[in-house]
Amino acid sequence: MKKTTRRIAVTASATAVFSSALLGSPAQAASLSSEAAAICGSGYYVQRSSVLSDRETQGVTAFQLYNSSSKKNCAVTLKHPTSSSFYGDKTTLGAGIRAEDGSWVKDEGAYAYYAGPVYISAASKCVQFWGKTYQSGASSVWYETYTSPLGNCG
Template sequence: MFKKFRNAALLTAALATGSLALASPASAAGPVASYNNACGSGYGVVNYANVGSKGTVFLTYNNSTGYNCAVTVRANPGAAVEMVVSLKRTSDPASEARVDSGYYTTYAGPVYRSAAGSCVDWYGYIDGANEHRNETNCG
């Protein structure tokens, strides 16, 4: 329980101060994990960020609903490790981020956010490694 609150506090601080990496294009090398369709029907990958070599956080979008979805996927599933995925509209305070955190064997999430016409901030964490993007996929 403490770790869940610690992760939320760290994420909130990082989002509020902008201390994590700013938006940058996805790696030319491609994702280290494969998208698992966890967001469901109608969602297509629009961006991703590798979480070191441990996995990938995927940002997806559903054109018919205007919702984004994020999921953090491990490259090598196995014993449960601490994982987090977070998604929010850039214009929203950090406290309104949709977050899923816990000890998972394969993936964290999905988390959903209505974001048509907005930029989004998204974050993935896997067992000590994290990756974050701010103000991406605007529109």
């Protein structure tokens, strides 16, 4: 229940940030990075990201973030508000993260705006992040996944 409550609260925040992006505020990439950090929580910053799909109608980006105070890693996958015709519609999204030699922690489901956040502690280990999108339109299906190499070791 706690996750559902957080998702609702952050979705309202996401709508506000993404609405301003649609009106031509700061660059979309900066807005997406800021939103990813807000979803993970206070003190998180983007370490790496990968655009899963930047085609005209289904933009999605996966993010790996870190909080140096808590020493935790976070992963989220976000739809692009200005280039995803599926923004606001529930489609399959996934976000995942794992420490070197560890198991994946994933969130995968039908989401309107983002998947995640998922968290791990990975002191003295390298980290991988993962993202997934599956969207189907009237005449097309888009399926993209990304698994990063191990990185951000420490």
